[in-house]
Amino acid sequence: MTTHTMxxxxxxxxxxxxxxxxxGQPIPFYPSGTEIYSQGEKAGNLFQxxxxxxxxxxxxxxxxxxxxxxxxxxxxFGFEAEATHQFFAEAIGGTxxxxxxLTPEIAASPMFLxxxxxxxxxxxxxxxxxxRQNAAERVAAFLVDMAERQGGLDxxxxxxxxxxxxxxxxxxxxTVSRIFTKFRQMGFIQLEGSREVEILNRQSLQGMSE
Amino acid sequence: MTTHTMxxxxxxxxxxxxxxxxxGQPIPFYPSGTEIYSQGEKAGNLFQxxxxxxxxxxxxxxxxxxxxxxxxxxxxFGFEAEATHQFFAEAIGGTxxxxxxLTPEIAASPMFLxxxxxxxxxxxxxxxxxxRQNAAERVAAFLVDMAERQGGLDxxxxxxxxxxxxxxxxxxxxTVSRIFTKFRQMGFIQLEGSREVEILNRQSLQGMSE
DNA sequence: CGGGAGATTGAGCCCCGTCAAAAACAGTGG
DNA sequence: CCACTGTTTTTGACGGGGCTCAATCTCCCG
Numbered sequence: 001m002t003t004h005t006m007x008x009x010x011x012x013x014x015x016x017x018x019x020x021x022x023x024g025q026p027i028p029f030y031p032s033g034t035e036i037y038s039q040g041e042k043a044g045n046l047f048q049x050x051x052x053x054x055x056x057x058x059x060x061x062x063x064x065x066x067x068x069x070x071x072x073x074x075x076x077f078g079f080e081a082e083a084t085h086q087f088f089a090e091a092i093g094g095t096x097x098x099x100x101x102l103t104p105e106i107a108a109s110p111m112f113l114x115x116x117x118x119x120x121x122x123x124x125x126x127x128x129x130x131x132r133q134n135a136a137e138r139v140a141a142f143l144v145d146m147a148e149r150q151g152g153l154d155x156x157x158x159x160x161x162x163x164x165x166x167x168x169x170x171x172x173x174x175t176v177s178r179i180f181t182k183f184r185q186m187g188f189i190q191l192e193g194s195r196e197v198e199i200l201n202r203q204s205l206q207g208m209s210e
Numbered sequence: 211m212t213t214h215t216m217x218x219x220x221x222x223x224x225x226x227x228x229x230x231x232x233x234g235q236p237i238p239f240y241p242s243g244t245e246i247y248s249q250g251e252k253a254g255n256l257f258q259x260x261x262x263x264x265x266x267x268x269x270x271x272x273x274x275x276x277x278x279x280x281x282x283x284x285x286x287f288g289f290e291a292e293a294t295h296q297f298f299a300e301a302i303g304g305t306x307x308x309x310x311x312l313t314p315e316i317a318a319s320p321m322f323l324x325x326x327x328x329x330x331x332x333x334x335x336x337x338x339x340x341x342r343q344n345a346a347e348r349v350a351a352f353l354v355d356m357a358e359r360q361g362g363l364d365x366x367x368x369x370x371x372x373x374x375x376x377x378x379x380x381x382x383x384x385t386v387s388r389i390f391t392k393f394r395q396m397g398f399i400q401l402e403g404s405r406e407v408e409i410l411n412r413q414s415l416q417g418m419s420e
Numbered sequence: 421c422g423g424g425a426g427a428t429t430g431a432g433c434c435c436c437g438t439c440a441a442a443a444a445c446a447g448t449g450g
Numbered sequence: 451c452c453a454c455t456g457t458t459t460t461t462g463a464c465g466g467g468g469c470t471c472a473a474t475c476t477c478c479c480g
Contacts, residue, residue, distance in 0.1 A: 058338050061420055066338040081324065081331035108318065114291065116323070120330035121291035127333060128268050128276040130340035131380030135436065162459065170341030172437055177460055193445080194459060210271055345468065372427060385468055387428055403477075404427060 027098055030091035038088050043080040044102050049073050052095025053159035056087050067168040072149055079116045092160045130170045138169040139179040141209035154199040237308055240301035248298050253290040254312050259283050262305025263369035266297050277378040282359055289326045302370045340380045348379040349389040351419035364409040
């Protein structure tokens, strides 16, 4: 594990809180790869990403992994139907995560239900991708989704490594890499390093993922 | 479309209502294959299955279909993050569905959130199946899940045709059929017609789907 | 008994997973 | 600034699981 410097963040860097934060707590900083919660742990808190990115996933006994969602700046996650967490949540790269104590008042707040339903809706949308789309369509859908979530610009950052993308899309790391190469050769995207993507032909990507 | 006789159902046949029903409405009966709601339609109602079975699905432009859930007697469905439905819901076989007007009081009821979260949780669980399990594991998971939802007995009814199972599991109808045959040959299940399954070796099925 | 929908079975192929190696990249210390 | 090391990504060769196409079978109902 690489060492990281804990630091305080200025208010301007941080997302506007949707709910009151636990009083007196500094925004916790999670170094790359560290656990936010784990399967079996008692649930009952929500989390809001302030900066960075979080992966939420399940593991099978033999190590196969399915990432059910990536959460980016502003996203609220940690909704659970059970009393204990059914998933693992980990920071991807250094990530700031605000913890929200899940009180009855917050559960009754008008912000709460729409956020829970958004998590549901994203999962349902992703079922179509995993169940019925081929590798190229999955990667295209992923790029379009990431671009939208980063403000709809043509330039986007991928905070996560290829392995995470594969485990999110139900593909292997090699297949993801091959599709990226293919899209580059077809002139759909341009890569600047492995984590930065320039979308050159959004039409084609969008059409492919529908 | 086959013709069906509309009839009234005695109170004993019906599930105990979780929420008050729309006054004066008889429980609607949906003949096999009929639409309950469709994509783009205005959302804002919940539905509770009284008997029979419902499939909720999405379609791609080229006709590929992903069933995101089956809903059986007692289940509540129709939760949406948006103002319009993002899915189609259809009866499988003759099905009774109670409509629940989604008033602010019901949305605030203590029953409501857990039901919404259960829909979310089921979708997330299904992501692992679609993303990371092979055909045999998917069918095993499906059988175990259906058995649990029918009271944990070793005998279970499959209200839906093979095509629906395929579109739920992200497989073709042929692959589903082949796996059923394989499980029969391995002594895991016994088939009585195509819609009734006797589970002979639950251990193996369960172990396969974990 | 006949007709039709659904289910099963078979043959062949292709997409994507597996295994392996090379290349690109990042970090560390000299 | 560069050499060294470990990690991530890319690329290649190959095989297999599941899809496609097609034929047959089973099960209902009339």
